[in-house]
Amino acid sequence: MSAITPTSLLTQPLGQLATTIAGATGVFHQYKLDFCCGGKQSLADALAKKGQDATPVLVALQQLQHQDAELPEWRSQPVKALIEHILERFHQRHRRQLPELIRLARRVEHVHANDLNCPTGLTQHLEEMYQELESHMLKEEQILFPMLAGGIYPAGPISVMEEEHLQHGDALAILDELTNNITLPQDACNTWTALYLGLKELKEDLMQHILLENEILFVQPKTIAKDDDRQMCCGSCQ
The missing domain is CATH 1.10.3910 (SP0561-like)
Structure with missing residues (x-):
């Protein structure tokens, strides 16, 4: 650009x-x-x-x-291709990330319960995040994504997903509060280090996931409207 x-x-x-x-x-x-x-x-x-x-x-x-590196320009790619990317890059990844992060958090909270830096409550918060995110992803996979792939952009379901994205953002803010902005104490053990490394990855992935959906996938391409107009004409322009 x-x-x-x-x-x-x-x-x-x-x-x-x-x-x-x-x-x-x-x-x-x-x-x-x-x-x-x-x-x-x-x-x-x-x-x-x-x-x-x-x-x-x-x-x-x-x-x-001024750098030469380029991100994939998803706005110019087919909707189905973006959906497949989101499913593989984010949905499946979140399903791998969260169970392991929950396991690590539970271990850290158990072993370091008396440490003032211990992220007390993190395990429960991650479990709640996983439950909410799984419900959200299933609704996208079973209802919204098939509609978008077919060229249908339903305002109601899209609004619901965007509202849930805001809730995911709130959950990330709580995650930061529980972990001092995912900052490791100086004497952190390997498990604690692995946990926070994974939390940073989850946060970055989830933010990128939401960005692609809000700013690109959920935005109806102008070509859809043109196609609809063409279907409604008398046919003399075909």
Whole structure:
């Protein structure tokens, strides 16, 4: 994409920047800017809420614009291809991640219960996250995704999924609170280290998952409307 001025960067929504500038999500993770559930807010508004100086974020984003690395441009790919990517890259991955993270968290809470840094309550929170996320993914797999693959974009089900995405964002915020922003204590054992490494991966994956759905998959392509218009014409233009 062509270079964007700092002023233009500030006025664009985080979700749009995350899906058009390769590597932007890494910058947003670094500065704790919510680009998935909070993807509709502008970069300027997000920075203001955090009290964050805009300069280092803008410099990092402009540097990325000059790099050759490119993310897959899912907006130009068939909807079915994006759905398959989400199913394989995120749905199945979450189903592998969470049971193991729950096991590790249970072990850490048991062994280090007397440690002031122990993430007490993390196991229960992860179990609740897994239950909610599994229910969410099943609804997508059984109801919404087949409709989207068929060119149908139902406003009601999409709104429900977007609302649940906000709840997932809240769950990630609680995860940060329980783990001091997933920060390891200096004397952390290997199990604790593996747990927090996995939590960081889960957080990044879930945010990327939500971003792709909110900003690309759930947005009805303009070609759908054109196809509908063509089907409604008298046929003389065929």
